[in-house]
Ligand code: ATP
């Protein structure tokens with residue numbers, strides 16, 4: 417069988433993205449962004465990080481808000497520690513190969529597979545007045561994002577696992593039908609904080625589109641708001657800081673504290689033995705503020721330098737296009753299109 421997967425690639429590759437569909441939450445940071453920064457520091461991967469603007473319009477977006485969210489997200493990626501000069505950070509819409517491969521994969525994805533996606537079901541429920549075709553085929557476009565870069569690893573939160581499984585199925589399906597073309601990627605889901613829960617309902621994921629503002633912490637929330645939201649977080653009628661049945665609210669705060677301080681759950685239980693929720697919540701709030709304050713300061717500085725941000729995304733698009741074009745021309749050739 418012809419093996420066309422790039423053999424010159426020396427480092428393993430990473431690709432991931434976040435939608436510019438609103439302000440980032442602590443869940444996005446813990447489940448995704450912070451791991452991107454750590455992985456980039458390890459320097460054993462070549463990484464591509466994108467702002468998934470094409471995905472964002474599967475839900476109605478006000479154009480001026482979308483523009484603002486895109487620039488905010490770019491600045492936040494850098495403020496959180498991504499080195500955008502070293503490796504590409506780019507807007508998905510700046511790389512036409514995403515939509516090109518998205519179409520080819522649409523034609524290799526079954527309706528039944530797409531109907532099973534829980535994100536589609538959730539979002540159809542939330543946006544019942546706009547259940548559009550893009551929302552339905554979103555997972556094929558996400559697979560295209562990943563397969564274009566021949567990514568080995570995709571760091572995401574737990575909610576994206578199902579999309580990753582479909583991506584792997586599509587890669588294998590295409591490779592079997594047309595000969596080896598795509599790397600089959602692995603998800604990278606953190607052990608701690610893979611799913612940070614709502615502060616108001618610990619059975620629900622913390623989500624930036626939750627109508628209850630007390631349910632999430634935004635990376636750019638003012639410090640006193642962060643403290644207030646944590647103090648108001650739902651716990652239970654007991655007073656023990658530990659995990660277990662009925663302790664979901666406390667466990668969620670423990671996960672946040674663990675993610676912020678790198679302490680294990682056992683260490684946290686020991687630290688707060690004999691102390692009440694008041695002390696615990698103060699410590700959680702302090703740990704979140706310690707992490708977010710420097711990010712907010714860097715973000716404010718970056719937003720004053722629009723020229724720099726522009727240079728970053730242009731450079732990112734150039735590098736991303738270079739890699740993506742190689743894959744899409746291979747795919748077009750393999751499916752039988754005449755070379756232009
Ligand atoms: P929306 O509320 O609009 O559906 P979202 O907050 O779920 O958005 P996405 O842009 O869909 O955010 O997700 C970006 C990344 O953040 C993904 O890797 C996702 O898995 C991760 N993520 C999102 N929410 C959480 C959470 N509560 N805990 C851990 N990871 C999360």
Ligand code: LTN
Nearest residue numbers: 431432433434435468471558561
């Ligand atoms: N589907 C993801 C965002 C996303 C993504 C990607 C993540 C779009 N393309 C490629 C990883 C790799 C979400 O909704 N959180």
